[in-house]
Amino acid sequence: MVLNRPRQPLQLRDVPKLKPGRGQLLVRVRTCAVCRTDLHVVDGELPDPKLPLILGHQIVGRVEEIGEEMWEGPGCPDSRGTKAAPTFAIGDRVGIPWLGWTDGDCAYCRSGRENLCDNARFTGYTIDGGYADFTVADARYCFHLPDRYDDVEVAPLLCAGLIGYRSYRKTGDARRLGIYGFGNAAHLIAQIALYERRELFVFTRPGDTETQQAAKKLGAVWAGGSDEMPSEKLDAAIIFASVGALVPAALRALAKGGVVVCGGIHMTDIPSFPYADLWEERVITSVANLTRRDGDEFFEIAPRVPVRTRTETFPLDQANTALDRFRAGKLSATAVLTFSK
Ligand SMILES: [Zn+2]
Ligand SMILES: [Zn+2]
Numbered sequence: 001m002v003l004n005r006p007r008q009p010l011q012l013r014d015v016p017k018l019k020p021g022r023g024q025l026l027v028r029v030r031t032c033a034v035c036r037t038d039l040h041v042v043d044g045e046l047p048d049p050k051l052p053l054i055l056g057h058q059i060v061g062r063v064e065e066i067g068e069e070m071w072e073g074p075g076c077p078d079s080r081g082t083k084a085a086p087t088f089a090i091g092d093r094v095g096i097p098w099l100g101w102t103d104g105d106c107a108y109c110r111s112g113r114e115n116l117c118d119n120a121r122f123t124g125y126t127i128d129g130g131y132a133d134f135t136v137a138d139a140r141y142c143f144h145l146p147d148r149y150d151d152v153e154v155a156p157l158l159c160a161g162l163i164g165y166r167s168y169r170k171t172g173d174a175r176r177l178g179i180y181g182f183g184n185a186a187h188l189i190a191q192i193a194l195y196e197r198r199e200l201f202v203f204t205r206p207g208d209t210e211t212q213q214a215a216k217k218l219g220a221v222w223a224g225g226s227d228e229m230p231s232e233k234l235d236a237a238i239i240f241a242s243v244g245a246l247v248p249a250a251l252r253a254l255a256k257g258g259v260v261v262c263g264g265i266h267m268t269d270i271p272s273f274p275y276a277d278l279w280e281e282r283v284i285t286s287v288a289n290l291t292r293r294d295g296d297e298f299f300e301i302a303p304r305v306p307v308r309t310r311t312e313t314f315p316l317d318q319a320n321t322a323l324d325r326f327r328a329g330k331l332s333a334t335a336v337l338t339f340s341k
Helices: 036-042 151-158 160-169 184-195 209-218 246-252 292-301 316-327
Strands: 024-033 059-066 093-096 099-101 134-138 176-180 199-204 222-225 234-239 254-262 283-286 311-315 334-338
Touching (some): 024 093, 059 134, 059 151, 093 151, 151 160, 151 334, 160 184, 160 292
Parallel strands (some): 176 234, 199 222, 311 334
């Protein structure tokens, strides 16, 4: 399914099968979850995508072919920080995330912040992704996936889970944690927060009592509209909705020294607000991309919780339907594309 130009439907067509290059895996795709970022790319809200482009950065597949000359694990220019690069054999299950390649050499990579790499390449954005029967990926950025999940269940963990986890870690040891926008990423991260005994406060669209009930059922101590103040001041808040007006709203709900973490890649403009709302060492930050270390940590903790995903499957050729329903807010779970072969 190919995006020729933003704001056009994807087109089903045959493309040449790729050969894996140095250090790359050729992967037969089994599932690929749909992320809000895919929508932002299709809708032209993110600058300079590769065109034509194959979207998709939550890819689960099997290794079909391995490129010659794999990189060595430890000692290669950008080995994982905590661990050696993973090794793969033909037939292994593999997870391919958003971060597809970094230079290993810029000031950010050298200081353990490869998520900010000046020359990073991103799966399904600046390199082709998983809305296709086959894809190639640099093995060093791929993950082995926990056995307890099947190919459909595990797909949403590769972005909603992983980048959500990075947002969650930015809240430090906050005891009272607010989450604005209770979509897919929030639902996954809430499970980890509860597992780690945080008090969870969930904010939805005003009047969305159904989602508020679901959040309470999951274990939130408070759930209400984003126009309401929580019952207690928060130590941290994560904003998963792409609505800039939530930033000053979340700031007002914080205790002194609290942090607001913006978890999305795109947000509408943030309205101005009085300095008094930021004073007393409150912080606003964002999360960009992921490091491989985030992924290693997340895939270690997720099966222990265990984090459960909610999915709704679509065959690959129904990708436009999945995107349209996502845009219209008509999905009740994460859309996952499936492949017949
Ligand atoms: Zn770099
Ligand atoms: Zn994503």
